[in-house]
Amino acid sequence: MLDLHGYGPRLLEGAGVTLQLAVLSLTLAVLLGLLTASAKMSRSWLLHRTATLYTTLIRGVPDLVLMMLLFFGGQMGLNLITDKLYDQFGVDWYIDLNAFVAGVITIGFIFGAYMGETFRGAFMAVDEGQVEAAKAYGMGSWLVFRRIRFPLMMRHALPGLSNNWMVLLKTTALVSVIGLTDMVRVAAEASRATHEPFTFLIPVAAIYLLIASVSEWIFARLQKRYNVGFGEQ
Amino acid sequence: MEQLNQWLATLLEGNVIFTPQTLGYYWTGLVTTAQLVFVSLLIGLILAVPLAILRGSKHRWIKLPVYFYTYVFRGTPLLVQLYIIYYGVVFVDGIQESFLWPVLKEAFYPALIAFTLNTAAYTTEIFHGAIKATSRGEIEAARAYGMSPGLTMRRIILPSAFRRALPAYGNEVIFMLHASAIASVVTLMDITGAARFVYARYYAPFEAFIFAALIYLCLTFMILYLFRYLEKRLLAHLKPLSGN
C-alpha cells in the first residue's frame, strides 16, 4: 500500500527532508529572533534602526522571491568572490550554496523577523518586579536571564512561537520550487510521471496535517509547563 | 502612447536587462497578481461570513464540516493545494467535455480557486474568533429589545465583529499577496513569473528579483496604509477617550 508506484520510499525520504529543513530553520529563526528582539530593545540607535529595517523588509516581500534572490543571487555573489580568489591567488575553493542550505538560511532569515516581534512583545510583558527581586537576591545578569527573564518570557512567547512554527512548516514547501527534493517535489514529480496527482498529493497533505497536529500537542504541553505557578492554564 | 514608448526607449537606452519588453512583462505581472489577489480575497470574504456563522453553530453536524474545512486548508501548504487543484482538475471524469473546461483550462482559474478556498478558510477563523468575542452584554441587550437571533446577528454581532476582525484581516490580505507569488509555478506570469523569466534569460538574479521585491514592497505598504486608515475610521470608538 505504501509502495505508491515505487515512489513510496522517496516520498518518505522527502518527508524527512521537510522535517529537517523545518527544524533547522526554526533553530536559526529563534536565534535571529532573540538577536532582533534585543537589538530592538537596545538603546543603540543603529541597532534599533537595523533591526527595524530588517523586519520591515522581510515582512514586505514574498518568501518565494526572497528565496530565489538568495539561492540564485547568493550563489552568483559567492562565485564573484571565489573566482577572484582563484584568479588572484590560484586558490581553487568553492562554496556550494545548495538548495537545502539556501532553504534553511532563507526560511530562518524570514522567520527570524517574525520571531523578533514575538520575543520583543514577550520580553516586554515580563513583570519587572520579578527581575528586580532576582537582582536584589544578588543574581548576576546572566543568571537573571536564565532563571527569571527567559522562563517568564517563554510563557508569553509560546503562543506566538507555536503560530510561527505552523506557518514556517508550510513555508518549507516552497523549497521544492528552487529544486530541493522535499516531499512536495517528489509528489509533484510522481504526479506528472504517473498522471495520478491525488495518489501522491493527498498523502503529502495528510503528512503536513499530522506534523501540525503533533506539534500542536507538544506546544500545549509546553504551555502547561511554562504556565506553572500562574493558576490559569 | 507613442510618446510614452519613445520616452521609455530613451530612458532605457543601453540597458540590457530592463528593456521595454521586460518592463512589459513586469507590468502584466503586476496586473495578474493584482487581479488574482483581489478577486480571491473578495470571493473568500463573501464565503467566509456565512461559514464563520456556521462554524459557531451549536449543532455538531453543522459545526464540524466547517471546522474540518478550515483545519485542512490552514494546516497544509497553499502550494500543495494549488498542485491538487491545478493537476487534479484535469483528472475529474468528463470535465474536459463539460462547459466548465474552457474556464478551468486557463492556469488563472485553478490558481484563483486554490487561493480563494485558502483565504476563505483563514478568514472564516478570523471572523469566528471575532464573533465569539462579542460581549454578552450587547447580545443580551438586543434580546431584551426583542430582536430575533437573525436580526441580532445582522445588526449587533456582525458589525462589531467586522471591526474587531479588521487588524487580523489586514494581515491576511498581506499574507495572500505574498502567497500569490507561487502562481508562477503553474505558468502564470505574475510579478514573480516575470522575475523568473528575466532571470532565466539574462542570468541576472539581482536585477530580476530585487525589482520584483520592490514592487511587492510597495504593494504591501499600500495595503498597510489602507488598513491603518480603515482602523482609524472604524475603530475610533475603541480608542481611549482621553487620547493620551
Added chain:
Amino acid sequence: MKKLLTVSLLGVAIAAGTAQARDYDHVRFGVDVPYEPMEYRTPEGELTGFDIELGNALCEEIGVTCEWIEQEWDGIIPGLLSRKYDAIMSSMTINDERRATVLFSDPYITPPSAWFAPEEADIGEPSTEALDGMTIGVQRGTLQDNYVTDHYGDVADISRYSTADDMVLDMEAERLDIVFLDFPVGKSTLLESDERAYKVVGEMITEPKEYFGDGFGIAFRPRDEALAERFNEALATLKEDGTYDEIYQRYFEE
C-alpha cells in the same frame, strides 16, 4: 621601463596562475532531469538517457570517473561557474550568448527543434497568423523560449515551464495548443505517448543560428580548455569505433 617590466612579469605570473589546468581524475556533470530521452530517471530512480550513456562512455575513454549532479535548468550555468560541477552535459545548445560565459566541446549531436500539436489540431505552418491567439508551451530559459518570445510574444500566450514533463502533462490536459521543443524530446514524450496522438507541425527548425546555434555541446568553465580537449578527442574516438552509433541507435532508432 623597470616599472613596465614588473607589471608585465606580474601579468605573466597571474596568467600562469589562471592557465594552470587542474588535472581531473573525477568529473562531475550537471544535468537537468527529466528530459526524455536525453536524460531521465526510471521509476526505480536510476539515471539514464543518451547524454548519460554517452557521458559515461566518454569518461571511460578518457580514464576518469564521473558523477551526475542534478540541477534545474534555471540555474545550470551559474552552477557550473560556481564549481558545483565541472561540466554540463544536458542537451545544451551551443550558441553565442552562452559562449560568452562557458567553453563548449565539439557538438556531439545536432537535433532540430520542432512544433508539436495534437493530431486533430488544425494548425498550419507556424507563423504569426497561424499562431495568433494560441497558447504556446516552452521550457523556461531555453533557446526555444527565447525564439518564441521574440517571434510570437506579441500574438500568442506563452506558458513557461520548469521541466519538460510539466509541459507534456499540460499538453495532455489541453491547456496548451502547441509546444516548441527539441525534436528528440518531443518525439519520445509526445509522438510516442500512449495517452494521445500528436503530430509535428511544419518543418524542423534549425535557423536562425543566433537562436538555434550549432547543436548540443558539453559546457566547461572557460579555463578548463585542457579538459574540453580531452573530451573532444574521446568523442572522435567513440565516433570512429562505433560506440557512439551503438548508443545513438538505442535512443533514437528502434
